[in-house]
Amino acid sequence: MLKQLEEVKKNLLLEYCLERFGINPEIWEGYIWYSGSKNKIYLANTLELERIIPESKGICIFRLDKSPKPTTNFLQLFGRYITRNYVELDNENTKKYCRGEDLILENNKSIIPGFLLMTNKNRFLGCGHWNGKILKNQLPKSKFCKINFL
Numbered sequence: 407m408l409k410q411l412e413e414v415k416k417n418l419l420l421e422y423c424l425e426r427f428g429i430n431p432e433i434w435e436g437y438i439w440y441s442g443s444k445n446k447i448y449l450a451n452t453l454e455l456e457r458i459i460p461e462s463k464g465i466c467i468f469r470l471d472k473s474p475k476p477t478t479n480f481l482q483l484f485g486r487y488i489t490r491n492y493v494e495l496d497n498e499n500t501k502k503y504c505r506g507e508d509l510i511l512e513n514n515k516s517i518i519p520g521f522l523l524m525t526n527k528n529r530f531l532g533c534g535h536w537n538g539k540i541l542k543n544q545l546p547k548s549k550f551c552k553i554n555f556l
Contacts, residue, residue: 411439411447415470419447422474426520428489438464445470449480478532478546481523485530490516492523493534493541500526503534506550509541 411419416439423429437449450464467480481488499509503524519538524531533544 408440408442408448411441415441415447419468419470419474426491426518427476427487427523428491429484429487433484433487440464441470442466447474475544476521476533478544478549481533482530485523485525488523491518491520492525493517493536495524495526495531497526500524500531501553503531503543503545504551504553506543506545506547508543509534510539511536511541513538 419439420431420434423434424431434449437451440448440450442448446466447468447470448464449467465479465483466477467484468477469475485492493511493514495503495509502509517536519536521544522534522536522541524534524541531545532549535542535544
């Protein structure tokens, strides 16, 4: 059952987007945040529904358990607004990432361990979780693909 997201949780996610990814809060004006089943957080431009009760409306942008986990959809759609905690992959690592492999990255002092946006040449690929040494691939298996050249 859909319900509008509690203000406390919405503020937590807005703060997370600003602190983690540097996304300006003005980006979210005009959107309605709501929660669905399994701690999924959705974003839509309206919550008005007529005669049906859908499981979801809009796109799933976060899973909210112990801490917010951004979805691949969120990072791909809003990646252009992200100003920090992203990694620009070279072509070889991009191919590995798209195949679903974990990556070993050099320690980058400007990146805080946690969830990151993975990019390649202004392409927003998806999510990774970095512990300071290993980048754990967070791309859903359904989105794995083999890329031969970039």
